[in-house]
Amino acid sequence: MQLNILKKKGEIYKAEIIESIPEGEDVSLYFHGDWHDLCRGPHLSSTGKIGKYFKLTKVSGAYWRGDSNNEMLQRVYGTSWSSQKELDDYLNRIEEAEKRDHRKIGKEMDLFHFREESPGSVFWHQKGWSLFQKLISYMRMKQETAGYQEINTPEILDRSLWEKSGHWEKFGANMYTSTTPDEKVFAIKPMNCPGCVQVFNQGLKSYRDLPLKMSEFGKVHRYEPSGALHGLLRVRAFTQDDAHIFCTEEQITEECLTVTNLILEIYKDLGFEEVILKYSDRPELRVGDDQVWDKSEAALLEAIKATKLEYSINKGEGAFYGPKIEFVLRDAIGRDWQCGTLQVDLNLPGRLGASFVDSDGNKKVPVMLHRALFGSLERFIGILIENYSGKLPFWLCPIQTIVIPISSDFDDYAKQVNSQLKKVGLSSEVDLKNHNLNYKIREHSLTKVPMLLICGKKEVDSNTVTIRRLDSKKQETMDLKKFLIKYSALNKAPSI
């Protein structure tokens, strides 16, 4: 009947959709007077309930069913709000988000690019890679202080290991595989966990070794549909700041709290003060006994409550091997980003034969906590760029200073200053190109270099530099020695 109504009205596309739905499945249509629409719903009961303050934001062409052989349809985008202020705020947010797009800023700053030859994998340029390495050094330092041991495991592992771990069955659709010339099947790791358990399994472990914290900057590959890829924010190849903590059941709550505190400290260092926790419990598709799930869920919840932070519960959204906490941070324009995770796992260690000798002399299976703080380094960098509009904290800037002589007469002094800056650990460059000063200032402000150090006769004679800061026309002359002391001290995260 519905089909006939639509056909009669000339709604050939909607009719086509209905015809493609398998028999027996529900189809919902919405009626507003004599207007009918095919929609999953929900619809408003009356157009009178739409906010009076609206704006049509975009019109674009789209081929029917995304196929360029089909007809071109018009897509109209709009938004409506209940007050002019809400509408204005929303439009400002959208405009602000567009200005901050990390793909645009990443290009201007010469950080990275993507290519069709490897969709969803980043080609890091020198400056982007420098930022990447700065984040790794920072995290390495924090983890070392917190008692982690850093390891590294292979990227390609035999299919049999993934079968044993359960990934082959539960995660297979997202895994890249590789068949060797002698017909052996390997998988490119989508997670670092099984490799880490194999390191734990080397040598006899005692209860005195626990908690044992192993970290790994592990490169993983996960197949994502091409439509889901989005710059650095959604990729197929990424590096996790991963770690696994092997502990006893009694240690779970305390370890979860320690991890949570470390995460909050790190986010604060990077400028994110507002963090929300999301707790997810057992999903439908899972491994392990329900008794074991009961225990791990209770321990994780206890740790969450101890932080006294705001949290929400996502029923059924845990990992297939255990419950988890996700750490969501709020950026400068109010957007939420899920970054860190902490997962309790009472399944994998047992599946891969991990054990320790307890105080009573009996062998026991340790509990494993999976945790990542940035989550994916690639994605976190995307978030950082958008949060700061590319104007990163000084200690993270890929290039912190550029030394510019006002004419070639001062090239030697500029080179000398540059090498002293490098000596104290600052990322610096010298610009000896044959362009005028104003051109250079414009060029480097686009790449968001925080300070340009200008050198002319006055600076050479007094052994100083004239500082020109990003977005400021004011200049300040400083003794070179003083500059080196001041900025080498500022070249680190606040908590270090």
Ligand SMILES: [Zn+2]
């Ligand atoms: Zn893991």
